[in-house]
Amino acid sequence: MKNMATYDLMESIRNTNQWLGASAHALGSYPFAGIIANPFFQVLSAWGEVTERSFARMVAKPDWNIYTVVGEDGRDHVVNVVPVVERPFGDLIHFSVQGRGPMKRKVMLVAPMSGHYATLLRSTVASLLPDADVYVTDWHNARDIPVSAGKFDIEDYTLYLVDFMKALGSDVNVIAICQPAPLALAATAYLAEEDPEAQPRTLTLIGGPIDPDAAATDVTDFGRRITMGQLEQLAIQRVGFKYAGVGRMVYPGLLQLASFMSMNADRHGQAFYEQILRAAKGEAADHDKHNRFYDEYLAVMDMTAEFYLSTVERIFKNLEIAQNRFEVAGKTVDIGKITSVAVKTVEGSKDDISAPGQCVAALDLLTGLPDSKKANHLEDGAGHYGIFAGKSWRNNIRPLVLEFIDSNAGEDANVTRLAQV
Known part of the structure; x- marks a missing residue:
């Protein structure tokens, strides 16, 4: 075959x-x-x-290895990973902290689907758990998904995010890291038109390719040089007999x-x-x-061929997000329709994957959002990994993101904080 x-x-x-x-x-x-x-x-x-x-x-899915977290009472609380929404290609999981009261911050981390498991964000999750109720998108390895489950491309990915946001409610704060940043932006814009009450409270985009042409990298240069036909011939293979997804076309x-x-x-x-x-x-x-x-x-996962190819073609080559003409299920998603969700972008000055300029481009697309609800942070000296999991994240970016979430919490969150005092 x-x-x-x-x-x-x-x-x-x-x-x-x-x-x-x-x-x-x-x-x-x-x-x-x-x-x-x-x-x-x-x-x-x-x-x-x-x-x-x-x-x-290379063929093992890592464990989260997050067992306890210290609460405000100074005690260790057991952490359980619990699926909230289960789907064939990915679940929304909750890091449930036993014996801890309601948290004033609810965060949904959108993990990248770019070859690594969501556990790449282990240190990010661990750093947020003491201060927030944390949910994560846990994408599945395509080699383990039977062909009967159907396709999964960037439109399906976007609709998954829409469903996850709806499940968590309008008080959720979404943090999208790297690859999913443009699709998290599109999902928010989709909700702005289809179900405004389900929009997240804030959206933080970290090191994502909103406009790949804003700053050249090896990734964008490769995307421009290769044709889609060449890419399909070079990168796409069919899952072998060893796995449940036998016959599925994937980017290994x-x-x-x-x-x-x-x-x-x-x-x-x-x-x-x-x-x-x-x-x-x-x-x-x-x-x-x-x-x-x-x-x-080294722990890597396969992506469905349609997801990988549509990402390269529509995000990097055709610039559908950058030019605000992305379509989902036959409907054009207008990013300018976002009028109430506070949006922050974060970039690293030494990011060689999503160079400075690519992510902050999101703010120019938000024509319906007042400047008071827009923010950007450029972390000096930080590379791609550092802006979401390294020293730069721990020391500088994490506190700024939490401050951004709190500053846009609204009256209902203020009431919750007063009730906890």
Whole structure:
């Protein structure tokens, strides 16, 4: 079947490397190796340990690993992850904190569907939990979704966001990170016309490609150079027999990971070389800095072919969001119809994925929104990851986002705060 052989070949190569790593780790760990003065066996074992772990992570969905949060009463409260809305291609999940009273802030994090799981936002969730009731869009791996579930493109994604916002109510504060920023903006505009009472209270867009042409990056250059026919031939494959989604056309996560790694190949190569040396010396740990990062970075998921291709064509090539002519279910979505939702954009000055200028372009599209409800923050020295999960997020951006949410809380939230005092 077309493109299925290449999908299974990639999985076979991954599986083989995982097996080679496990074999090398086992061979180098035999007791007899200890009597040999040459460090060959220690290095072999270390190489195998790092290799096995790395290739195994590529097909594993990471856990959230958020078990407790400290409440205002100073006590640890147990955190349970509970599905609120369940759909074939993604769920809305709630980080339910046991024994904690109502929170004045309700936040919906819109996780990117760009090759990684929603757990990429683990540190973002953990940083918000003490101060907010947190919900997250948990997108599913396309390889695990049967063909019978149908298609899923950017219009379906947008309608999922619409349904999630409706489920949470008008007091929710939406934070969209990276890829979903333009679609979260479109979903809000869709609600502005179809169901104004269901619009979120605030919308924060972090490092998203609202107008990809506003600032060039390697991502936008690639999007301009390649034709849609070339992209389909190069990137799209059919899920193999190993998974429930057998036969579904997807953009494989392993291909996306290869492109991620190639952008900073020297840095990644050096990181793995140093980790092997640390493992050989007995200095590596299960949850050290390297493993914490790469356990998440290497865990990738497949995207449906129609979602990936429609994103490239409609967001990057045709600039439908940037030019305010995006359509959902046959209806043109007018971003200018947003008149009451406070909108904030956040960018990093060293973001090489969504360069400064791409996200703030959203504010120019909001022609019906007063300037008093618009805000922008450019974080000096921050890269793409840093503006939502790194030091810049923790120290500067998170407090600003919470302040923005509070400043647009409205009278009903003020009443809630007074009731809690």
